[in-house]
Amino acid sequence: MTTHNGLTEEQIRAMDGTSAPVPQPDAEPELIPEQPVAELISLGQSLLEQGETFAMSLMRPWNAYQIGIAIGLWALAHILRQLLGPPIRTWMGTREGWPKWRMRILVVVHQRLRPIFFVALLWMAVMIMREVTWPSRSYLLGIIATLATAWLLVVFATRLIRSKFLRMAVRYGAWIYVTLEILGITSEAASILDSAAIELGELRLSLLLVVQALVIMGVLIALARFITTTTSQRIQSNEDISPSMRVLIVKVLQIAFYGIAFYIGIKAVGIDLTGLAVLSGAIGVGLGFGLQKVVSNLVSGVIILLDKSIKPGDVISLGETFGWINTLGARYASVVTRDGKEYLIPNEDLITNQVVNWSHSNDFVRLDIYFGTAYSDDPHVVRKLAIEAASGVDRVLAFKPPVCHIVGFGDSSVDYILRFWIRDPTGGLTNIRGNVYLALWDAFQEHDISIPFPQREVKVMGGEMPKALD
Template identity: 35%
Template sequence: MEEKQIAELLIDLWSDMQQPGIFWQVGALAVCLFVAGLVSQQVRGILRRRREANPALQRGVGEEGLRRVIFPLTALLLVLVARAILSNWHHVNLLKLAVPLLLAMAVIRLTVHALKRAFPSAGWLASFERFFASVAWVVVALQIVGVLPAVIDGMELVSFTIGKAKLNLWMLIQGVLTVLVTVLVALWIAGVVENRLMRTEGLDPNLQLVFARLSKALLIVLAVAIGLPLVGIDLTALSVFGGALGVGLGFGMQKIAANYVSGFILLIDRSICMGNLISVGSERGIVSQITTRYTVLKGMTGIESIVPNETLVGSVVQNETFTDPKVRIALPVQVAYATDLEKAMEILVQAAKNQPRVMTDPAPGAFVEAFADSGINLHLGFWIRDPAEGTLGIRSAINLEVWRRFNEEGIEFPFPQREVRILGGGAPVSAPASVPAFVPEPDRGAASA
């Protein structure tokens, strides 16, 4: 509406309020809002029963948007019909004023819904929703009272120049709003595409993430490229500034750029997937999240490590579940030289077989590894198929079983021995390495003699 039309509408509305016919307008508006509320409740009930009948059915983007705008759009449609009918007998200035208000409500709800779909876990969204709603209602109020054109004229007087392009404050605000709207539409479309990709069967999860993020990035760039020219901002005027800014950011953000490129490489080549048990450097854990900048490893202690993607691409990564989840575990055991080795090795193998996590094929085996200084080193090797469950528990269980059986069979665990020779005579003394041996000071006079 033009400023003059809005002023005439307000004057006519004030005049209508002095007449009994205003009750027809108020009644018609109340009926429209009541019927819109009933329609909204019915639609919500149908959608809720549809999900209850099929629990696996997820709430889609279109369904949630419909739930938000069904009331204002239904009320707007009914008000338009009531205004057309009632205008044959009475003035309808109140209904004319209700049209932009209901339209603003629908736009606000759609915008907030798009933001929630684009940033589902953002903590600032609740505060921004109240701020955006307040600003939108202020703009509508300024438009209704006829002050908005004067405010726009004042903003157009604030002008500045960027390169060869002359801009003003109103043009800049228009550009921001247009870009915001196009970006929100792009994010909404990206959300729809992502939902479709995530529900696509037979597509690798890594490829799903790659396609979803690529589509979102391309749609955002396309939205900015479309939004700025719509308000008369020439993108070529910003090319020099954008080029200089790009060079500066390129030097200052090399690591970040390398991490993003490495993230896409990891997602595409599928060398590391969700749920893999990997070790990189001193970190070992299960891959719980892969983003375009970093990868999250959840260790066996519950601590999550954030590893930059550049580290995973440029370092040696031990992937214990890359092609085969089975891993071999080795337990060293030392026995005394007087031990019956065949009996000891039989006990080791049986202790491993008694554990349900130990695989029977390949079967566990015991080996004589070396003849050490204090005893004979034996080696117990066995395979498990679930390394993600940890290995400390099964190592402890086998060691306890071996300890118990060795004690029953009288097999001795040796301890280090050390032979100490006393200068100046005397027999050699053998003492455990863990027990300090007293060595007397040699007789210097006897030694010199």
């Protein structure tokens, strides 16, 4: 700036011995805490003005007509749903040979017939109005059709998410996003969500970041679930892989895919995981002491799957529990008994305790029953009758014929053991033993073979019988 005599203010200050204060290069700029609030108020006012403009535009005659057309088309879609829904349901009931995935798609489509009809009618009305009148008179109806189509696609896409809470969170989040995108106010809404944030050290956590994380994580987890489900079905149907290895491969794939989905989701929203390394290490140490049994069961489950000592379908005995392995989980094994009870046995017990696996290497099981006959009966005939009786019982294997041996001479009977083989221990052991005993009884009754019971003889050696006391 130049004064009236041609000298600048800086030259005058230099002549007077004064100078303007020089700003310090290291001085921190003064923070204005009201700035985020002012930006938020400004964005709110902008959105309010846009809302007022949109509301005023609805008062125009053609816009009101388009809203009325949309309401009428929704009513027509409802009527079509009432008329065509039951016949379509009846037709679906006749598709018995179709795969399950195709039937599930049909069920989802049947549940959404009303919005499907509404979207189809909207686009038909838009195309007709664009042909017979000006494009501006179908502009609002086109926006409604685009919104309805996007919402319907979001509903179909989120059906892949199994968790109800996560599915609803992703669905509503996607609905809000596509609505803002179609209306053209995404940047303003993003600025409002981003302004609502908290800072934890170098980490800035905003509401926008949380919403993005939920949507991305939901999509990635749904994709991981779809891949693992498809892969698991193919692995389970592969007969070249043992049942235990199928379970192990499926578990590894689930952990891998879900872990990758979580990592990619966290990185996609810009969260740095290196800052959480120390905290996660400390939490891991604490969980290691508190969850020793859980970790032990997890490791035991992996060992069981690797060494193939127990696999789904095996018949085992553990203490008082006798049944077959229904499923092998990460923490426990499900054992179903003959009386319908399902025991959840921790994997650690299957490793540390003595387990009888009746079908470890094959399904053949040998059973023994003991009986005795009188000394007056010919043991050769008894053995022959016992073998014939056992051979005539169902479930007793013919190519592994029963055998009968004398095992001792008791006080009242000649003792025998009868051994026979079965190959379906899941069918029960007590019932087959009972059937063999019943066949022995019938055979012995037919051939007059007696089954003795203990008998005692009392002999008085000399003297008179003692008189009874009064």
